[in-house]
Amino acid sequence: LAVIxxxxxxxxxxGGGNAFQANQATTQISTMLGLAGGATRTxxxxxxxxxxxxxxxxxxxxxxxxxxxxxxLMAIIYIIASxxxxxxxxxxxxxxxxxxxxxxxTPEAGVGGIAGVIIQGFRRAAFSNEAGAxxxxxxxxxxxxxxxxxxxxxxxxxxxxxxVVICTMTAIVIVxxxxxxxxxxGGVGGNVMIGDTVVNGVDLTARAYxxxxxGFNIVLTVAIVLFAFSTMISWSYYGLQSWKYLFGRxxxxxxxxxxxxxxxxxxxxxxxxxxxxxxxDAMILAMVFPNMIGLFFLFPKxxxxxxxxxxxxxxx
Numbered sequence: 001l002a003v004i005x006x007x008x009x010x011x012x013x014x015g016g017g018n019a020f021q022a023n024q025a026t027t028q029i030s031t032m033l034g035l036a037g038g039a040t041r042t043x044x045x046x047x048x049x050x051x052x053x054x055x056x057x058x059x060x061x062x063x064x065x066x067x068x069x070x071x072x073l074m075a076i077i078y079i080i081a082s083x084x085x086x087x088x089x090x091x092x093x094x095x096x097x098x099x100x101x102x103x104x105x106t107p108e109a110g111v112g113g114i115a116g117v118i119i120q121g122f123r124r125a126a127f128s129n130e131a132g133a134x135x136x137x138x139x140x141x142x143x144x145x146x147x148x149x150x151x152x153x154x155x156x157x158x159x160x161x162x163x164v165v166i167c168t169m170t171a172i173v174i175v176x177x178x179x180x181x182x183x184x185x186g187g188v189g190g191n192v193m194i195g196d197t198v199v200n201g202v203d204l205t206a207r208a209y210x211x212x213x214x215g216f217n218i219v220l221t222v223a224i225v226l227f228a229f230s231t232m233i234s235w236s237y238y239g240l241q242s243w244k245y246l247f248g249r250x251x252x253x254x255x256x257x258x259x260x261x262x263x264x265x266x267x268x269x270x271x272x273x274x275x276x277x278x279x280x281d282a283m284i285l286a287m288v289f290p291n292m293i294g295l296f297f298l299f300p301k302x303x304x305x306x307x308x309x310x311x312x313x314x315x316x
Contacts, residue, residue: 005134005290006242011283012135013242016127017235018261019268019276021228022048024202026269031203032221038270045269049262051229056236057258071230074223075166081219082169085212089176096175126284127277128167129159133284134291138238149309152302170205177208201273236261 026044030036086093130136136158140151182194192199199207202224210217236258243257268276295302 001290001294002245005287005294006245008283008286008290009135009138009242010239010246012133012280012287013235013239014261014264015276015280015283016130017135017238018232018264019271020280021231022265022268023271023273023276025225025228027273028202028206028217028221028224031206032217042266042270045266048229048269049265052232052236052265053258053262055233056261057255068230071226074226077219078223079166079169081209081213081216082173085173085176085209086169088212089179092176092179093172095179096172099175100171125163126288127281129162130284131159132292133287134294135235135238135284135287138241139234147305147309147312149302149306152306174204174208177211232265 022045025048026041029044030040089096125131126133136155140155143151145151192204194207206217206220209220239261240254240257243253247253
């Protein structure tokens with residue numbers, strides 16, 4: 001199970017933890033600067049790959065340290081901006097939530113099959129917070145603590161903040177943006193269409209925020225780049241641990257992985273969103289199966305550690 005998981009975790013680090021981040025950051029930078037073309041995306045990807053290489057190959061921790069401080073700030077700014085937009089349309093919030101819930105349970109949602117809709121929801125949720133994939137456990141396992149269950153409880157907060165708070169706010173802002181039918185669904189694969197233009201992913205989010213807060217796309221671009229950068233650094237660690245497990249620990253082996261990781265930054269920046277998402281979804285979904293089987297066998301140990309922790313905090 002460990003070998004299977006390590007193989008898929010490598011794929012996840014190259015896909016969702018790398019290529020997708022580079023793709024979305026490149027899209028937002030290109031949109032903000034009014035640039036287009038595959039060559040431009042490749043150049044942006046090369047620049048990002050160099051910056052990532054400086055951190056993960058050069059061992060310069062200062063950049064990562066600065067990013068570590070800036071990312072929480074960007075998250076706070078993003079939440080504040082979301083709240084400003086939401087409260088600016090306070091009277092429309094019930095309608096927006098109604099559209100979200102209604103869209104999930106109307107006959108239109110089941111045209112492709114209810115099971116297909118549910119699977120799509122699981123794909124996006126798992127991609128967003130990685131709950132059950134086993135990737136975050138690689139970072140949490142490095143923590144020194146007397147009670148492992150306490151770290152597990154801390155880890156439970158991550159999907160809540162990411163999905164319930166951040167993603168819900170983003171969804172409401174986008175729905176509010178479309179209250180007057182600004183965009184429609186159509187084209188290949190049911191894409192979002194503004195006129196004849198396909199607008200998806202981060203570009204749609206940027207337009208929604210910029211509609212109420214003109215110029216916010218600049219702040220959003222900085223936030224997205226920082227989020228992408230920090231995510232790539234984190235996933236480089238996950239992927240490296242899997243690489244070491246499979247191929248052993250040596251300076252040459254580590255360098256090989258880091259160079260390959262940087263190559264995928266450029267590939268992700270230049271590739272289309274659809275192909276990057278398909279690969280990322282496949283890898284992260286594949287990680288779930290060996291992880292869940294392992295969790296089944298480890299359940300008694302988890303229960304034992306949780307009981308030990310609860311007993312300890314009960315004494316205090």
